Amino acid sequence: MNFQRARTEHQIASRQEEIIQACYTLYKTKDFEEVNLKAISEMTSISRPTIYNYYKTKEEILLDLLKREYLNWHETLNNFFAQNNILSKEEYCHFLADSLSERENFLKLLSVHYTSIEKNCSLEKLTNFKEEVHPLFLTLQASIKKFFPSASNEANDNFRFLFFSLIHGLYPMTHLTFNQLEAMKTAYPEYTVPNFKEKCYQALLLLTANL
Structure with a gap:
């Protein structure tokens, strides 16, 4: 089969999506260290040298995968918050914990986001990522104002910072390797x-106590 160079924006986007999807499939069963460009290329119609036309490192692919996970989660948040006018603290916390617990790949990516992924990405890729996912943080900010109207701006900011600190670190503590468990x-x-969902919910209850 002759490989055709992607020339249009649609073709380029299609190739990138194929690469990202292969990375997604790998990351479901592999750890960060086991994911590499060779393994990704073997799951696509794209050769390893050609992948470099789109991504310089595996971390840049993982960053785009993380962006996709963020955007999908954002859609879930948006829909739920738009459909509800009143939520108790318990309902709010249950929703956030539930929405995260069903996204294992997202949580796995978050656990290495700052320590591994971002360290080996270009400034251009990082900037694009930050700009694309920023609306999610605004949605979360707006949800706190909507469901906890008495919360101060400082309390709102603190909740969001601590919430994301929580979910970046909780997954590896609830999904141990064999040696860690032994x-x-x-x-x-x-x-x-x-249990991730239970601990996330309990931690969120503590955080919302200050809203």
């Missing part, structure tokens, strides 16, 4: 792996 069970025989 070590914990040896050190603490009564240890059980925490």
